[in-house]
Amino acid sequence: MKIYAKKSGAAPLAIMAIFGGLLVTAASAQKTTPAQEQKSIEESQAAKEKRALKLVQTISLPGVVGRLDHMGVDLEQKRLFVAAVDNNTLEVVDLTAGNVIKSLQGFRDTQDALFLGGDFNKLFVSSLDG
Numbered sequence: 001m002k003i004y005a006k007k008s009g010a011a012p013l014a015i016m017a018i019f020g021g022l023l024v025t026a027a028s029a030q031k032t033t034p035a036q037e038q039k040s041i042e043e044s045q046a047a048k049e050k051r052a053l054k055l056v057q058t059i060s061l062p063g064v065v066g067r068l069d070h071m072g073v074d075l076e077q078k079r080l081f082v083a084a085v086d087n088n089t090l091e092v093v094d095l096t097a098g099n100v101i102k103s104l105q106g107f108r109d110t111q112d113a114l115f116l117g118g119d120f121n122k123l124f125v126s127s128l129d130g
Contacts, residue, residue: 059098061091072113072123081113081123090125 061068066086073080079101082091090110092102109128116122 057095057098059093059095059100061093061100063087063103064089064091069110070112072115074115074117076117079115081115081125083110083113083125085110088127 069083078095080093090104107127112126114124
């Protein structure tokens with residue numbers, strides 16, 4: 001269930017909930033017209049669409065087959081570290097160029113990648129190897 005509330009001060013004026021595809025509204029003592037309710041619904045939907053994630057880039061991982069797991073990111077150098085579980089590799093992706101720059105091998109069942117930037121500049125990878 002998704003709940004949307006429009007507030008005036010401390011008390012909600014109207015609460016809208018979408019439950020099982022049905023829109024249920026409840027209003028406080030203030031009366032609203034159907035046009036006001038519709039406007040409120042449209043505003044909620046527009047705000048939701050504004051916050052939605054949008055596809056900005058697609059990057060292929062050549063040679064990678066099977067399941068991917070957790071990812072780590074290096075915001076300073078714009079790299080993404082992708083744990084390729086079934087491939088037993090950690091893929092290093094250049095987010096600016098949009099391609100794989102390195103495929104680190106030798107991991108068994110790669111599970112997670114954590115990158116600590118700044119002064120640390122360390123990459124931690126978990127796998128069944130320990």
